Amino acid sequence: MSVIITDSCINCDACVDECPATAIVSVDDAPVDTEYTYVKPEKCIECVDCTVPKCAYVCPSEGAIIWDMPYIEEFNDYFMYGDADGKYKIRVHKKNGVFSPLNQPRPFRETISIEQRQNKMVVEI
Numbered sequence: 001m002s003v004i005i006t007d008s009c010i011n012c013d014a015c016v017d018e019c020p021a022t023a024i025v026s027v028d029d030a031p032v033d034t035e036y037t038y039v040k041p042e043k044c045i046e047c048v049d050c051t052v053p054k055c056a057y058v059c060p061s062e063g064a065i066i067w068d069m070p071y072i073e074e075f076n077d078y079f080m081y082g083d084a085d086g087k088y089k090i091r092v093h094k095k096n097g098v099f100s101p102l103n104q105p106r107p108f109r110e111t112i113s114i115e116q117r118q119n120k121m122v123v124e125i
């Protein structure tokens with residue numbers, strides 16, 4: 001990731017079609033047990049090519065989208081533990097295996113610090 005959707009989400013699904021990486025799915029399609037719209041961390045590219053994260057731009061609910069850790073090798077254990085705990089459900093490819101940060105790192109915004117991510121900073125526009 002990435003970004004993560006919180007319990008401030010009102011499930012309006014406005015963000016689903018906006019994501020350039022097709023990383024967001026509505027609650028009914030979420031691969032994990034959740035009551036809210038879900039972001040696939042193995043797909044989110046933090047909208048690095050855009051001025052602002054597109055999901056946050058259209059979101060009507062303050063605090064619904066927060067920063068998560070970068071989807072890079074350094075945080076492989078973090079995401080794999082999250083996968084084992086049911087927080088995430090990382091895609092497994094038949095040939096290539098788990099789309100883990102180790103195998104398939106994703107672009108991330110270097111302007112957002114690790115500390116801000118650890119503090120669950122709201123994605124602002």
Ligand code: SF4
Pocket residue numbers: 002003018019020021022023024039043044045046047053054055056
């Ligand atoms: S930050 Fe961008 S790529 Fe990531 S979930 Fe939001 S819209 Fe999709």
Ligand code: SF4
Pocket residue numbers: 005008009010011012013014015016037055058059060061064065
């Ligand atoms: S736009 Fe915001 S409130 Fe609507 S589904 Fe996405 S995260 Fe939830």
